[in-house]
Amino acid sequence: MPINRTTLNGLYDLNLQTDEDAAAFLAAQAEPVEKIETSRDVVVNAVGTHLYETFFQGYTRKQWGLDPSELDKSVTSRVPTRTNLDDRYFLDSFQAMPRDGFTRMFEKMLDHPNIDLALGADYHDLKPSELAPLTVYTGPIDAFFGHRFGPLPYRSLHFRHEILDQRRFQEVAVVNYPDEAVPYTRITEYKHLTGQVAPRTSITYEYPSAEGDPYYPIPRPENQALYKKYEALANQRDDVIFLGRLGTYRYYNMDQVVGQALATYRRLAERMAIQTGAASTAAE
Structure with missing residues (x-):
């Protein structure tokens, strides 16, 4: 995450060379939705059913306990689809961690x-x-x-932390798992974010839950x-x-x-x- 030109080339065995190539491909996949109201509408309208089912459907069901068709359009609107090679989640000019945490x-x-x-x-x-x-x-x-007036619904997370006797567990800080058969939604490896160099590494598995401390208001x-x-x-x-x-x-x-x-x-x-x-x- 997010989907970019590298994603498209790898998933479809393509050789898209420019932003224009990727934009044209996505336009061909898109399935226009007359009135965009839900999170499913947002994605299908932009990139079509196949990419929606591959990247968004299962992940959203795990994260929210609801199908994207039951959630406000703002949820999947947060996840960009790009035509370039930029693989950052956010596009802010300045992205950093506090020096001492x-x-x-x-x-x-x-x-x-x-x-x-x-x-x-x-x-x-x-x-x-x-x-x-x-x-x-x-x-x-x-x-x-x-x-x-009754409780507002929230989603929570349960975390499983592990320290491993290896230098690195994965190639990037966060890997998302959209497959519904996988119980967790993502794994974070912190040394990618902090710049630490050590022979061991720390990772965290995230499991969405309806119970626990409130983390996410449900849109x-x-x-x-x-x-x-x-x-x-x-x-x-x-x-x-x-x-x-x-x-x-x-x-x-x-x-x-x-x-x-x-x-x-x-x-x-x-x-x-x-x-x-x-x-x-x-x-x-």
């Missing part, structure tokens, strides 16, 4: 005298006197309101309608800001979540500046 990055972000870290504490167990005037809540929005119209009921309750709360995948029930990538957080901060900073200025003027 994500754990150290968050430790440094939290290392501030105004921040108290309380792990293993449930928000709902806190007394009103223990709450700040403003809370940023990134947990499941339905849980915050006691599942008043379906009926789920979005249920979320809107919770969003209406959230909009009535001036003391809580709901953010993140779970707080806003959206399938965000990491960069999108960071962008959401920074945009929220800017709005808060502007609001506080206005309030501080108004208070200063009143005092004068």
